[in-house]
């Protein structure tokens with residue numbers, strides 16, 4: 001190798017090295033984000049990331065025999081990690097203040113190929129902190145929502161509910177399509193109608209779709225509640241940490 005070509009190689013190396021320290025172009029960052037699967041934490045601030053890590057630590061708690069202490073919750077969390085979908089976690093959102101909810105799951109992007117749907121789990125930690133246990137009263141099955149739990153366990157219970165929605169909605173391409181079309185799309189149509197026409201009466205076709213949406217939401221909630229009960233029982237058995 002001549003000294004000239006040696007120099008050229010060093011120059012190439014330096015150029016490549018300098019390039020590596022440049023920020024990733026926006027298009028490349030978007031492409032990388034579009035490939036992410038599992039539980040995605042990109043939307044969390046540093047403080048929220050620390051809160052999330054404490055929830056994750058709880059989910060990973062195991063018994064002396066190596067099995068998970070909270071098997072229902074840990075099972076859902078493992079499913080989320082391996083389902084091939086992307087599930088973004090958000091611990092704050094304008095929706096939290098507006099709706100006063102403890103949490104929410106929504107399908108942000110439906111993939112017609114069913115390879116990678118994008119969902120969002122919102123945990124409204126401020127609302128969860130403020131909520132008195134047993135919202136809705138004690139049920140016949142003994143379920144006291146958020147009852148007898150410490151701060152992180154309460155977040156974990158709500159996370160269990162929202163993960164149950166995700167697992168149910170993403171269980172098949174047909175169900176994901178149905179939920180996306182009958183819930184997210186109709187809700188967006190309702191918001192658009194209100195923005196455009198204020199409190200003018202809804203047209204009968206939209207009213208019908210809203211009724212169908214609410215009937216489906218009731219079914220979906222009943223399922224998520226039944227899983228949340230299992231999560232709560234496992235958490236409450238060990239008591240607040």
Ligand SMILES: [Zn+2]
Pocket residue numbers: 161165220221224
């Ligand atoms: Zn729900």
